[in-house]
Amino acid sequence: MxxxxxxxxxxxxxxxxxxxxxxxxxxxxxxxxxxxxxxxxxxxxxxxxxxxxxxxxxxxxxxxxxxxxxxxxxxxxxxxxxxxxxxxxxxxxxxxxxSPNSVADYTVMMMLMAVRKVKAILLRSANQDYSLRGVKGMEMHNLTVGVIGTGRIGRTVLQNLTGFGCRLLAYDLYPNDSVRKIAEYVTLPELLKQSDLITLHMPATRENHHMINRDTIAQMKDGVILINSARGSLIDTDDFLDAVENGKIGGAALDVVENEAGLYYNDLKCDIMKNRGLAVLKSYPNVLVTPHMAFYxxxxxxxxxxxxxxxxxxxxxxxxxxxxxx
Incomplete structure (x- = not known):
């Protein structure tokens, strides 16, 4: 063969x-x-x-x-x-x-970097600005974390999070018995309403295209932190940008973005960025963007x-x- x-x-x-x-x-x-x-x-x-x-x-x-x-x-x-x-x-x-650990481990790393404002700290320290203003972080045990999608990766993320002492919520169309032992399944509106930090773990389908949009963001807590290591099409980029700029979204870590095909895994340092959304996202001090590396x-x-x-x-x-x- x-x-x-x-x-x-x-x-x-x-x-x-x-x-x-x-x-x-x-x-x-x-x-x-x-x-x-x-x-x-x-x-x-x-x-x-x-x-x-x-x-x-x-x-x-x-x-x-x-x-x-x-x-x-x-x-x-x-x-x-x-x-x-x-x-x-x-x-x-x-x-x-x-291995689900590849993406799950990376996801938890992004969570920690987002809640501790690591991007802003690194940007400032690179210019020898070691002041404390604006970079006070949060502790995981004080947060409610919502995991949307409890397949192999989502389940592993939840298992990894059990050591941090945070409250764990989960949403999936097909609940899993093993997840019920460590997290509480709730409706999607309840998860959006109660979570301080939300992480996405599902494949891209027609049904969930832009599931994170102006309406669902409005249901979230003010200052919510959003993590996406699944697929860029789950988030409406324009609505997301608005929410970051008006302060509704307090921070984010994105390993995937909309329309990343043709960009990621190529050396484009001398080229004009042909993805305006990605260019703007990279400019925010509270949004960490990595080039679809969670699996690697x-x-x-x-x-x-x-x-x-x-x-x-x-x-x-x-x-x-x-x-x-x-």
């Missing part, structure tokens, strides 16, 4: 030889993105592995017509793939899972590569595939 791995980074490539031997497959790795021009790189394959390249109906049809039957994205999220078009074309899609650990990268390969193998064998979404 041959699998073409598109957009293969050097940090992913180091794992390929071990997984090739372990799973007995032929792996063809390329730095190229999946496009109409590079579809020939998948000759002889029925499965390919991609990462965050947008896959619209036209591109999906190109790969379907080239004999591809299964497309595995090396990411938990699959909002870059037109699932409806894939289903209509008879093309199957899968995502992957990876050695364990998670290894998991992403191997589980994409395993998913392709399971599909090819016609066996039950826990990662198949279409």
């Amino acid at each position: 041959k699998i073409t791995i598109y957009n293969c980074r050097s940090d992913e490539a180091e794992y390929l030889e071990g997984f090739r031997r372990k799973h007995g497959v032929e792996l063809f790795a390329t730095k190229e993105s999946p496009t109409a021009e590079t579809v020939g790189l998948a000759d002889g394959c029925e499965c390919v592995s991609i990462i965050t390249t947008p896959m619209d109906e036209t591109l999906l049809k190109t790969y379907r017509d080239a004999g591809i039957r299964f497309l595995s994205t090396r990411s938990i999220g699959y909002d870059h793939i037109d699932l409806k078009a894939a289903e209509q074309l008879g093309l199957h899609i899968g995502n992957v899972s990876y 650990t050695n364990q998670a990268v290894s998991d992403m590569v191997e589980n994409s390969i395993r998913s392709c193998i399971l599909f090819s064998k016609g066996e039950k595939n826990p990662w198949q979404v279409v």
Whole structure:
């Protein structure tokens, strides 16, 4: 069995030889993105592995017509793939899972940095301003933390937070019994109303697009802190900017932003920022922005590569595939 791995980074490539031997497959790795021009790189394959390249109906049809039957994205999220078009074309899609500790640990780090105003402290100290004005922080045990989304990552975040002594609230369409042991499930309006700090942990869907907007922000406490290490489309950027500027949102830490595709993971230091929202967010002393790095650990990268390969193998064998979404 041959699998073409598109957009293969050097940090992913180091794992390929071990997984090739372990799973007995032929792996063809390329730095190229999946496009109409590079579809020939998948000759002889029925499965390919991609990462965050947008896959619209036209591109999906190109790969379907080239004999591809299964497309595995090396990411938990699959909002870059037109699932409806894939289903209509008879093309199957899968995502992957990876160590939830990668994102969960990073999320707690961002929480601590936000409540202790670390961005402002670092900006000022870089200019040898060591004064205390405006950088007094809060202690976690005094806060109510609301976790929206209690899948593997959300649950791990909650478990990590148990050591801080804060009150824990949770919201999910599908409550989890293990979460009930450490947090209180409440309605979304109640979570928004009661939480001092809110963190988002769900995939991007049509239903939750811009779930953080002018109306939901209005339900939150004044000075609320918002954390997003899930997907940028969960937050309406314009409404968020207004809330930061009028003081409704007291601080934030964002590892993802709207329309980040084509920006993150590229060296753009000499370019004009083609995302006005991101440019403005970076200017705020109380908003920490990192470039979609929460997942990036050695364990998670290894998991992403191997589980994409395993998913392709399971599909090819016609066996039950826990990662198949279409």
